[in-house]
Amino acid sequence: MKYIEGYELATSLMHELSPFCKRISIAGSIRRRKAEVGDIELVAIPTWKLEDWRLRCHHRFEKKGNKYWQFYYCNETVDLFLCTEGTWAMNYLIRTGSAEWIHQFMIDIQKVGYCSIDSRLCRIGKDCDVPEPVTGIKEELDIFKLLNMPWVSPENRK
Numbered sequence: 001m002k003y004i005e006g007y008e009l010a011t012s013l014m015h016e017l018s019p020f021c022k023r024i025s026i027a028g029s030i031r032r033r034k035a036e037v038g039d040i041e042l043v044a045i046p047t048w049k050l051e052d053w054r055l056r057c058h059h060r061f062e063k064k065g066n067k068y069w070q071f072y073y074c075n076e077t078v079d080l081f082l083c084t085e086g087t088w089a090m091n092y093l094i095r096t097g098s099a100e101w102i103h104q105f106m107i108d109i110q111k112v113g114y115c116s117i118d119s120r121l122c123r124i125g126k127d128c129d130v131p132e133p134v135t136g137i138k139e140e141l142d143i144f145k146l147l148n149m150p151w152v153s154p155e156n157r158k
Helices: 003-020 050-056 088-096 099-111 140-146
Strands: 021-026 040-046 061-064 068-073 076-082 114-117 120-125 128-133
Touching: 003 021, 003 040, 003 050, 003 076, 040 088, 076 088, 088 099, 088 120, 088 140, 099 114, 114 128
Parallel strands: 040 076
Antiparallel strands: 021 040, 061 068, 068 076, 114 120, 120 128
Protein backbone atom coordinates (compact mmCIF):
# COMPACT_ATOMS: atom_id res chain seq x y z
CA MET A 1 0.00 0.00 0.00
CA LYS A 2 1.07 3.61 -0.43
CA TYR A 3 2.63 5.41 2.53
CA ILE A 4 -0.27 7.86 2.99
CA GLU A 5 -2.84 5.03 3.08
CA GLY A 6 -0.73 3.07 5.58
CA TYR A 7 -0.17 6.16 7.71
CA GLU A 8 -3.89 6.98 7.80
CA LEU A 9 -4.83 3.39 8.73
CA ALA A 10 -2.09 3.20 11.37
CA THR A 11 -3.16 6.53 12.86
CA SER A 12 -6.81 5.45 12.94
CA LEU A 13 -5.94 2.16 14.65
CA MET A 14 -3.59 3.91 17.06
CA HIS A 15 -6.47 6.17 18.15
CA GLU A 16 -8.74 3.12 18.54
CA LEU A 17 -6.15 1.39 20.73
CA SER A 18 -4.87 4.38 22.71
CA PRO A 19 -7.49 4.16 25.51
CA PHE A 20 -6.18 0.65 26.18
CA CYS A 21 -2.48 1.58 26.20
CA LYS A 22 -0.19 3.62 28.41
CA ARG A 23 1.74 4.43 25.25
CA ILE A 24 1.46 3.54 21.56
CA SER A 25 3.37 4.62 18.43
CA ILE A 26 3.72 3.79 14.76
CA ALA A 27 6.90 1.88 13.84
CA GLY A 28 8.21 0.02 10.80
CA SER A 29 8.23 1.27 7.25
CA ILE A 30 5.49 3.80 7.98
CA ARG A 31 7.67 5.49 10.61
CA ARG A 32 10.56 5.38 8.13
CA ARG A 33 8.22 7.05 5.58
CA LYS A 34 8.78 4.49 2.85
CA ALA A 35 6.81 5.18 -0.34
CA GLU A 36 5.39 1.63 -0.25
CA VAL A 37 4.61 -0.15 3.02
CA GLY A 38 3.84 -3.83 3.42
CA ASP A 39 2.00 -3.76 6.74
CA ILE A 40 1.21 -1.68 9.80
CA GLU A 41 3.54 -1.98 12.77
CA LEU A 42 2.70 -0.53 16.16
CA VAL A 43 4.60 -0.66 19.44
CA ALA A 44 2.53 -0.35 22.62
CA ILE A 45 2.72 -0.46 26.38
CA PRO A 46 -0.70 -2.01 27.06
CA THR A 47 -2.91 -1.66 30.08
CA TRP A 48 -4.82 -4.67 31.34
CA LYS A 49 -7.81 -3.32 29.38
CA LEU A 50 -6.23 -4.15 25.99
CA GLU A 51 -7.56 -7.69 26.24
CA ASP A 52 -11.08 -6.22 26.61
CA TRP A 53 -10.58 -4.41 23.30
CA ARG A 54 -9.45 -7.62 21.60
CA LEU A 55 -12.50 -9.50 22.83
CA ARG A 56 -14.90 -6.77 21.61
CA CYS A 57 -13.30 -5.92 18.29
CA HIS A 58 -14.15 -7.64 15.03
CA HIS A 59 -10.64 -7.97 13.64
CA ARG A 60 -9.40 -11.39 12.55
CA PHE A 61 -6.45 -12.40 14.74
CA GLU A 62 -3.72 -14.62 13.34
CA LYS A 63 -1.36 -14.62 16.33
CA LYS A 64 -1.76 -13.56 19.94
CA GLY A 65 0.96 -13.88 22.53
CA ASN A 66 2.31 -11.94 25.49
CA LYS A 67 4.59 -9.77 23.35
CA TYR A 68 3.12 -9.88 19.86
CA TRP A 69 -0.28 -9.83 18.21
CA GLN A 70 -0.95 -10.08 14.50
CA PHE A 71 -4.36 -9.27 13.08
CA TYR A 72 -6.12 -7.62 10.16
CA TYR A 73 -7.41 -4.06 10.16
CA CYS A 74 -9.26 -2.86 7.05
CA ASN A 75 -7.82 -5.90 5.22
CA GLU A 76 -4.22 -4.92 6.07
CA THR A 77 -1.85 -6.93 8.27
CA VAL A 78 -1.06 -5.35 11.62
CA ASP A 79 1.88 -6.35 13.79
CA LEU A 80 1.35 -5.08 17.34
CA PHE A 81 4.41 -5.40 19.56
CA LEU A 82 3.60 -5.31 23.27
CA CYS A 83 6.24 -4.12 25.69
CA THR A 84 6.85 -2.58 29.11
CA GLU A 85 8.29 0.78 30.06
CA GLY A 86 11.64 -1.01 30.49
CA THR A 87 11.58 -2.47 26.98
CA TRP A 88 9.91 0.43 25.14
CA ALA A 89 13.02 2.17 23.76
CA MET A 90 14.73 -0.95 22.40
CA ASN A 91 11.45 -2.33 21.02
CA TYR A 92 10.69 0.95 19.26
CA LEU A 93 14.21 1.08 17.82
CA ILE A 94 14.15 -2.54 16.62
CA ARG A 95 10.60 -2.43 15.27
CA THR A 96 11.26 0.74 13.32
CA GLY A 97 13.93 -1.11 11.33
CA SER A 98 14.99 -1.50 8.64
CA ALA A 99 16.10 -5.10 9.14
CA GLU A 100 19.47 -4.40 7.51
CA TRP A 101 20.03 -1.25 9.58
CA ILE A 102 19.11 -3.03 12.84
CA HIS A 103 21.42 -5.94 11.99
CA GLN A 104 24.35 -3.53 11.57
CA PHE A 105 23.31 -1.59 14.69
CA MET A 106 23.46 -4.81 16.76
CA ILE A 107 26.94 -5.56 15.41
CA ASP A 108 28.05 -2.00 16.21
CA ILE A 109 26.75 -2.04 19.80
CA GLN A 110 28.53 -5.33 20.50
CA LYS A 111 31.80 -3.65 19.49
CA VAL A 112 31.31 -1.17 22.34
CA GLY A 113 30.24 -3.74 24.96
CA TYR A 114 26.46 -3.91 24.66
CA CYS A 115 23.81 -6.26 23.32
CA SER A 116 20.03 -6.60 23.25
CA ILE A 117 18.40 -9.37 25.24
CA ASP A 118 14.60 -9.62 25.44
CA SER A 119 14.34 -6.08 24.04
CA ARG A 120 16.57 -4.64 26.76
CA LEU A 121 19.91 -2.99 26.21
CA CYS A 122 22.49 -4.94 28.24
CA ARG A 123 26.16 -4.44 29.11
CA ILE A 124 28.54 -7.21 28.17
CA GLY A 125 32.27 -7.46 28.57
CA LYS A 126 35.17 -8.95 30.45
CA ASP A 127 33.96 -7.82 33.92
CA CYS A 128 30.42 -8.90 33.16
CA ASP A 129 29.90 -12.68 33.14
CA VAL A 130 26.17 -12.31 32.62
CA PRO A 131 24.80 -9.49 30.46
CA GLU A 132 23.51 -6.76 32.77
CA PRO A 133 20.39 -4.78 31.74
CA VAL A 134 20.94 -1.04 31.51
CA THR A 135 18.38 0.92 33.53
CA GLY A 136 17.05 4.38 32.88
CA ILE A 137 16.58 3.93 29.13
CA LYS A 138 13.24 5.57 28.32
CA GLU A 139 13.57 6.66 24.68
CA GLU A 140 15.51 5.70 21.54
CA LEU A 141 17.60 8.84 21.93
CA ASP A 142 18.77 7.58 25.36
CA ILE A 143 20.25 4.52 23.62
CA PHE A 144 22.14 6.61 21.07
CA LYS A 145 23.44 8.96 23.81
CA LEU A 146 24.58 6.10 26.07
CA LEU A 147 26.45 4.49 23.17
CA ASN A 148 27.96 7.83 22.04
CA MET A 149 26.42 7.25 18.63
CA PRO A 150 24.95 10.01 16.49
CA TRP A 151 21.16 10.05 16.21
CA VAL A 152 19.90 8.43 13.01
CA SER A 153 16.42 9.58 12.06
CA PRO A 154 13.99 6.79 11.10
CA GLU A 155 13.96 7.99 7.47
CA ASN A 156 17.70 7.35 7.27
CA ARG A 157 17.64 3.83 8.72
CA LYS A 158 18.11 1.97 5.45
